[in-house]
Amino acid sequence: MPLRLPEGKRLAVSFGTDFDAHSAWLGSFDKRTPGYLSRGQFDAEVGVPRLLALYAKYGVKTTFFTPGHTMATFPQQIEAILAHGHEIGAHGLYHENITLLSPEEEDRVMEAAIALHEKHVGKRPIGFRSPAWDFSDSTYSVLKKWDFKYDSSLMGRDFQAYLPRPVNIDLENGDTFGDPWQIVEFPVSWFLDDFPQLEFIPGIIHGAFDIDQLVKMWRTQFDYAYANEAGGVFCLTVHPGTIGRAHHIVAYEEFIKYVVSHDEAWVAPLADIYRTWNF
Incomplete structure (x- = not known):
């Protein structure tokens, strides 16, 4: 369903930035040594200021x-991100894989994450991105309980916002979809x-791309979306810690310079893009 973008705009663009710091190493990889924690420190103390300066330079x-x-x-x-006018979305408590949690634990960690969001941001988030880029059978219920308005974790489209549907798996008769x-x-x-393409984690991830290859692929996808996916x-x-x-x-x-040179591209936080959904 196309978004109702501002007048003169054909494609919304989100330069979504996942600020994980120590959490990714603790929650996703169970890495607790000084070497990995220092990579999280780089993320926060070097990468974030560089990105804030870059985004400010282009009005992003x-x-x-x-x-x-x-x-x-x-x-x-967090204070600096807010001072620059960016949205802060929910991204779990400690970058946990929610597909491995019980329904009760998934709800508990969401409650704890929201409490920290309220403390440090001053309000509840309206958007969620699962650290695992996946849902458990309980995730949607948890999101509705805590009044989330949008999610950015699933892959049922590439360049269109949509309403996901639950899948009822039937190996013999074919799957059916719920409401x-x-x-x-x-x-x-x-x-x-950027992370799986560029990072190096011994024995786990050996980034297969160099940055020029990756940006070429991003540019090709942007060009396609801009030309073919109005709304x-x-x-x-x-x-x-990666792109920084x-x-x-x-x-x-x-x-970024290439994207913002397109007059009909609208770069915005996902909360603002959500408000253009065709309700």
């Missing part, structure tokens, strides 16, 4: 999806994410 406002643990650990960075969930989905893509949304995902490296941020700046 976006959404920083941030775990509660990151807010509690690096509150000064659409009443939450707006802004789809993500592993092909529009759509282009959702990029970057991480301050010197050899990456130079290329990222060129991509």
